[in-house]
Amino acid sequence: MSEQQADSGLSWNERVIKEFRANNGRVGGMFEGAPMVLLTTMGRKTGKPHTNPAIYYKDGDRYLVFASNAGRDKNPDWYHNLLESPQVTLEIGTEEGAAKPFATRAEELKGEERDRYWELQCTLDPGFRDYESKTDRKIPVVALQPLDLGGDNERSRMIGQQLIKHHSDLRGELARLRTAIEQALGGDNTDARPAVELTEQLRARCLTYCYGLQMHHIREDGSFSAFEVRYPHLVPAITKLREQHHVVETALAEFEEVLDEGLSGDGGDLERLRGELDRVVAGLEAHFAYEEETLLPALEG
Ligand SMILES: [Fe+2]
Ligand SMILES: [Fe+2]
Incomplete structure (x- = not known):
């Protein structure tokens, strides 16, 4: 069976996840060249782990992700999940050549800070401006702070x-x-x-x-x-x-x-x-x- 045939039973999400993990965090197609992470949140109703690809912006040591849901009128599930349980596992490509998981804590940005980073992201990647124009929703911006035990x-x-x-x-x-x-x-x-x-x-x-x-x-x-x-x-x-x-x-x-x-x-x-x-x-x-x-x-x- 070819690789392609083996993948045909997978959903779009599952294919992106598989590609991400196999290529040290790089994904082709519509995400070609975009800075990507995988977020794993806990399903707020089922307790089941949910993994989703997301584009990020690195701000110092924290990762910002944008709950655009491609401009749909509903916030994505991962956003609701992390409001309920803010421990998010982030997978990201590394210099060692294999994507690795990191424990992070999620916090939604508010007010002026949210607006500033949202504008910055739209300037860096105009696709986000398109998403914004498709919905009346104010698209949430979430900061993920990796766990750091340095001396603590x-x-x-x-x-x-x-x-x-x-x-x-x-x-x-x-x-x-x-x-x-x-x-x-x-x-x-x-x-x-x-x-x-x-x-x-x-x-x-x-x-x-x-x-x-x-x-x-x-x-x-x-x-x-x-x-x-x-x-x-x-x-x-x-x-x-x-x-x-x-x-x-x-x-x-x-x-x-x-x-x-x-x-x-x-x-x-x-x-x-x-x-x-x-x-x-x-x-x-x-x-x-x-x-x-x-x-x-x-x-x-
Ligand atoms: Fe354990
Ligand atoms: Fe264990």
């Missing part, structure tokens, strides 16, 4: 505490999920709800778990880039942690495939689901432990 021990300690809390939440939810599957399999639930409703609920809970874990790893991958600068001795461990994220991601994708095929509510489906979940759990427990053991001593100073 308090920030590192806070990140360490967050890591422990997220792992504890993820472990707890995983245990509850397994219990729910066991109960559905054992048929010992005194619940009178029909099997279809039960499996639909189980499916929703499994998906929520997948999204939460994916989001946790995507955000960690971004934070790791700041850890590597602040704690160079951790680079080998972080390289290993990034690889483990990749392994978990593959296992999760297979788990989601089982869910996507639909659960009929008979024992066979649930057995398969339990098998796939066990695979995720096995890798995950070891990963959490290794991450805590290697990162926490540095973060806690």
Whole structure:
């Protein structure tokens, strides 16, 4: 199968993302030569990670992005998502030759500052002036400030505490999920709800778990880039942690495939689901432990 045929099942967004990642942040077509980033935000309704390409303007160490949505009358989803949860992972091309994720915090520019940077962007790229003319909407401008741990021990300690809390939440939810599957399999639930409703609920809970874990790893991958600068001795461990994220991601994708095929509510489906979940759990427990053991001593100073 040719590369082109393999890509034909992808959406426009997915094709741009794939091209971006394969070419150290460069994309052809309508984005040829434009300074591009990928933004990953957390879906405000689903918790699912959403990745979108965007043109940026670099202002000092922060990245400005413009919620133009190509001049449509609605703000793009990523803008609503970051208002709800301002931790945004930014992927950008690097001098090492491969695009890399960075943890950033989003803040919308207001008033005169917003207007000044919007005008500047329209001068640099007149396409934005066209977008503006198509809508009555005042197009938001958002600043993304990369995480910088340079000498800030308090920030590192806070990140360490967050890591422990997220792992504890993820472990707890995983245990509850397994219990729910066991109960559905054992048929010992005194619940009178029909099997279809039960499996639909189980499916929703499994998906929520997948999204939460994916989001946790995507955000960690971004934070790791700041850890590597602040704690160079951790680079080998972080390289290993990034690889483990990749392994978990593959296992999760297979788990989601089982869910996507639909659960009929008979024992066979649930057995398969339990098998796939066990695979995720096995890798995950070891990963959490290794991450805590290697990162926490540095973060806690
Ligand atoms: Fe991790
Ligand atoms: Fe983690």
